[in-house]
Amino acid sequence: MNRLTPAEVHHYHDKGYLVPDFRLSDSWLERVRNALDTLHRDHPNVGLDFVPSPHVPNYVEGVTEYEEWLEFARIPEVLDIVAELIGPDFLMWGSALFGKPGSTGKETPWHQDGEYWPIRPLASCTLWIALDPSTSDNGCLRVLPGSHKKKQIFHHRRNDATGFTLNQVLSDTELNLDDATDVCLEPGQISIHDVYLAHGSAPNRSTQRRAGMTYRYMPTTSHFDHDWALEMTRTMGTTDMSQRPLFLVRGCDRCGQNDLERGHAVYAPYMAANAS
Numbered sequence: 272m273n274r275l276t277p278a279e280v281h282h283y284h285d286k287g288y289l290v291p292d293f294r295l296s297d298s299w300l301e302r303v304r305n306a307l308d309t310l311h312r313d314h315p316n317v318g319l320d321f322v323p324s325p326h327v328p329n330y331v332e333g334v335t336e337y338e339e340w341l342e343f344a345r346i347p348e349v350l351d352i353v354a355e356l357i358g359p360d361f362l363m364w365g366s367a368l369f370g371k372p373g374s375t376g377k378e379t380p381w382h383q384d385g386e387y388w389p390i391r392p393l394a395s396c397t398l399w400i401a402l403d404p405s406t407s408d409n410g411c412l413r414v415l416p417g418s419h420k421k422k423q424i425f426h427h428r429r430n431d432a433t434g435f436t437l438n439q440v441l442s443d444t445e446l447n448l449d450d451a452t453d454v455c456l457e458p459g460q461i462s463i464h465d466v467y468l469a470h471g472s473a474p475n476r477s478t479q480r481r482a483g484m485t486y487r488y489m490p491t492t493s494h495f496d497h498d499w500a501l502e503m504t505r506t507m508g509t510t511d512m513s514q515r516p517l518f519l520v521r522g523c524d525r526c527g528q529n530d531l532e533r534g535h536a537v538y539a540p541y542m543a544a545n546a547s
Contacts, residue, residue: 290456293461310336361488361489362488377434399485401457415469501513
């Protein structure tokens with residue numbers, strides 16, 4: 272069953288992003304929100320601006336409640352949409368929670384996701400699930416439509432400023448950021464953007480939280496290179512993805528190079544505890 276219209280598929284490939292005519296059910300949305308509230312309650316020391324990979328236990332030290340975050344990555348209706356954009360064979364390799372609290376929420380600087388990611392050839396999409404209203408006032412996602420078309424990573428510079436969620440900042444004069452578009456979403460809506468698309472978001476100066484959950488999916492015609500990930504951490508200061516577990520969520524591993532076992536040992540103690 273196709274969940275996207277031909278016009279929506281064209282918009283994604285032409286503009287580099289899409290807000291489909293789709294919304295999570297109330298029950299799914301409530302569960303994701305509750306998972307965020309539980310994380311915040313049980314781990315008040317964890318800053319919610321950027322929580323990388325909550326689906327991996329102890330990726331953020333002390334945060335071990337991973338099962339629901341993995342389940343959210345497999346919502347069938349969402350995977351149907353992803354399949355229409357990147358093909359029937361794909362895996363989930365990453366997630367991130369952007370909590371963006373009211374009044375203090377950090378800026379996500381202009382960047383391209385591919386600057387950070389050890390994928391060869393570079394191919395991936397990011398799914399963004401709005402848990403709150405995401406508006407121009409509270410720092411919604413901003414995109415530069417069409418900036419993905421050259422399939423080129425533009426120049427970035429490293430900036431470790433504490434007011435940023437990420438440390439690689441787009442600094443290429445070829446791009447005109449005046450053409451940026453705000454991606455405003457209601458709770459339960461999703462957006463999807465291409466790995467090459469330039470995007471970012473302003474700090475949250477409003478009193479309203481702007482939380483969103485992201486999942487990263489890549490076609491298995493590409494290879495997630497764990498060894499290259501370690502080198503990127505050493506040279507760029509990026510999050511260490513050398514032991515990142517990969518989850519085949521649809522189809523098969525087309526390139527035959529993706530290691531679907533590395534990193535999975537981290538789950539064994541929790542699975543054994545549940546079994547007993």
